[in-house]
Amino acid sequence: MELTGRHKVNATPSTLWNMLMDTDTLSKIVPGISKLEKTGDNSYKSILEIKIGPVGGSFKGDLQMENIEEQKGFTLKVQQNSSVGNANAAIKIELIPVTIEETEVAFDGEVKVTGLLASMGQRILGSAANVITKQFFTNLDHELAKQQATS
Amino acid sequence: MSIKITLTVNGVKHTNKVEPRMLLVHYLRDVLKLTGTHVGCDTSGCGACTIHVNGKATKSCTMLAVQADKAKIITIEGMATHHELHPLQEAFNQCHGLQCGFCTPGMIMTAADFLTRNKKPNEKEIREALEGNLCRCTGYENIVKSIQYAADKMSAPKARKTKKEATV
């Protein structure tokens, strides 16, 4: 499944970059995340609780950032396993400055799923992914507003 | 952890301790050994497990056994009374409404509930009532005819009675 989209955020690339590189912030904004543990410079171990239509499960796996270009973007590699199927994704994320205070986040990648996720969940995977992405950016906006309010 | 449930199945009271995750259909099949209720899928799509819970047709794979505590349940084994077949059971035989027989209990239980709500259904209504039940053998036509046959039969005795009363 293709996963592409753009979202404008009220923050500079550097603010955004710092948030995306921070484990605590990430665990607050990634939907369904119940555990996020840094295992290396650019890698994490995670547990996600996700429900896609009729299929729900607890996903365990690795998140890895590659091709990192400071404040410009990176490729997020995700390998998540669960009893209802595995998900494997490589998503290119770019931070594009729009104005001084605004940055556009562009993402483009492919998600591959297996198991029940593929055989029963795939039909609605696209719309589920849209919801999850939307949730991610809502959380991001919310977190940003919180940080801006406190600073 | 087990939970105690008490329920009436086909007029007989049962009390058992069951695991909370046990589905009602597995309780009926595995604990009570009422194997006439079948499991054909895992997404509540086929209707082979249809039974009556408190008088309503219910797919017994969509309910936990613990949710059926205190319920009155009828399964296909409880449809014939005093060795007399239910009109639907007779109808399925008369109209060749079954082949392999696997979907049949679910079909009969769905139809029985439907006929209490619609005593004189037309073909279209019957077909729509069977939306939740899959049959791979019959192509459905003879099931539709069976339900029509049973509906006629179930309304017939009353008609005869009225006739008799009229002549008296």
Place this chain on the structure above:
Amino acid sequence: MSTNNGNGADAPNRFIGKSVKRVEDKRFTTGHGRYTDDIVLPHQTYAAFVRSQYAHAKIVSVNITTAKAMPGVVAIYTGAHVAEVNGVPCGWQVNFKNGTPMKEPKHPLLVTDKARHVGDAIAIVIARSKEEAEDAAQAVEVKYEELPCEIDAFKAAQPGAPLVHDDVPNNICYDWALGNPIDEVNAAMNSASHVTTLEFVNQRLIPNAIEPRCYNASYDRIHDHYTLYTSSQNPHVIRLLMCAFVLGIPEHKVRVVSPDVGGGFGSKIFHYTEEALLTWCSKHIGRPVKWTAERSESFLTDAHGRDHITKAEMGFDNDGKIVALRVKTYANLGAYLSTFGSCVPSYLHGTLMQGLYTTPKINIDVTAVFTHTTAVDAYRGAGRPEATYVLERLMDLAAHEMKVDPVELRFKNFIPPFDGVTQPGYQTQVALQYDSGNYHGVLEKGLQMLGYDDFRKAQKEAAHNGKLLGVGFSTYIEACGIAPSSVVGSLGARAGLFEFGQVRVQPTGKVTVFTGSHSHGQGHETTFAQVVADKLGISMDDVHIVHGDTGKIGFGMGTYGSRSLAVGGTAIVKSIEKIIEKGKKIAAHLLEASADDIDFANGNFTVKGTDKSIPFANIALTAYVPHKYPDDLEPGLDFSSFYDPANFTYPFGCHIAVVEVDKETGKVTLKRFIAVDDVGNIINPMIVEGQIHGGVAQGIGQALFEGAEYDNNGQLTNASYMDYCMPRADDFPMYETATQITPCPHNPLGVKGAGEAGAIGSTPAVVNAVLDALWSGGHEVKDIRMPLTSERVWRAMQN
């Protein structure tokens, strides 16, 4: 449907030809059927499988440590444990065109090196309960290294495609051709004044018997004896394959029982890996082990059907006579050779390319290809629906292209009627000899029922009012009553295809019949009893039919290929003939006459021309209490027969669909479906009609609703009843059925077979009707890929 006296006009039949209500129904309508999953044995354990989530992946490691320590777990086995055990065999060897045998890679019980399709079994977990087995199966950790995969048969056969089996170059299992030499066919095609060409996909279907596959195996250590309960269409075949080819255990130490089986449609013919593995496990753990497929597991592991990519060309002369047919098919076998996977796209498909037509030059060329998908094998019709689809789509399209009526085109090309008795059978260009046929008759009857002239008028009027009405025709033939052993043997079958029938007359004159055929919905307990009761002049209540148990029945080849009555029924008739012959000898002795002077009719043995007679029951008693008895005769009245048919049987018919297509949405509504079938003599018209109904529904299902959808990663994306569109009750109109009777000339009952006819004839009729509707609205569309969903039809109309 018309009734028929299947026993000849002069013998009074009380049951044959009558719609006798089924004797098996009572147990099914009251919840007392006994299916494999209903059986729980003492000390029962339950199995769950760890299956590959990837279509193609190297299995790096399988870690069972955590799983093994979980509550209730009895044993866990992986591929390494069964590495020494043989894989499951293929029952039919097809050779390459150059004569070398097909590629036959091992189909192991559990994989070790690589997984080759989603659902490939990696480990089996056995526990005290099903839930515990499933919990532990989820705890088995498998490390995969994903590899590129290919799901499309044509692409998989191209150089450079990912290999399913390292030792099968280009994934080609075999290439194969049948018919006239290709040069002759090409020359005839070049001489044609019109050539209709059609490229299409006959999509992959999932059989979906509502009872999921289920096995329960046990081992008795004291007697060194196994019992396997299996939801199979042919328990003796399973025993033979499992004992002789997989586990290497002697057959007399194994009993295989197929109790009530909830539908098969072909998918329960095959010897599946789980059957052998459970049997193997039962000895290792010393306890019975049962496995019932989850529905999602059935979708991934029951053998699928169809899946052909075809290019077909039909050439016509100026007069509209067919001069040549050329067909090229890529057949998808899936990842492994299933039991009959090899013969379906070849000998059960290519041999039907003559259809009902006098086509003088035919060549069919098939490339059978392995892909990273579930194995493909026989599904209701098996090869014959695919052949019919080729021919009948070509006929309606050719008529449209040549601007002639599709009905006239058929009449012009039909093989003339022949009864196979006074006239010889019809020798086709593709190996078979048809037994008897009257093809004009079924089409004429169908046209009458349709009211063809009126329909065309209504269609024109509808088009005028902006509505799209269409009619589609399909005049099909099939080869069933499978099969003469020597013929199929010469074509590569690794088994005989005879049938066994034993008739045991009890001392009281009641009769127990043991048949190697297996009923999983066909109603043998009724149909066979009708035959036996009439032939012996006794009541149907006095006949009991036993099937599905190798412990009780001498042998059997089972039920598939519409063979039960033509082959299994005939085996029973042969035994009845022996009973009557012996009965005559006993009667002759008692009546002090010569056996030649004894007649048997209406249940009585009578001295010809006299009123001296003895009832059947008395003869039975005498056979078991032989006080006054011929010296040279053994006591008892119990005979077995093996019947090997002389030829296939060839049912045929005419199916007509009328549809309306919604111009705005592309939605197809099936308004009428007419089926005129000639299945030879009919024993029970009600049951035959039921078989036709079911087959037709499946054929319409293929045309309008069903189809397996794989994504490019080899994931089956519609593996549930929420996703795979199974036809439901409100998808169909009332069917309009009729029969014509052209008896089979080579079996004593004159029967042909009715199980698959509906599924063979119906699909192209529906697709043709949709195209006819579009043509009536001026949409020049050649093909729409099945299933004809609203979206696909709508898109076709936009071009």
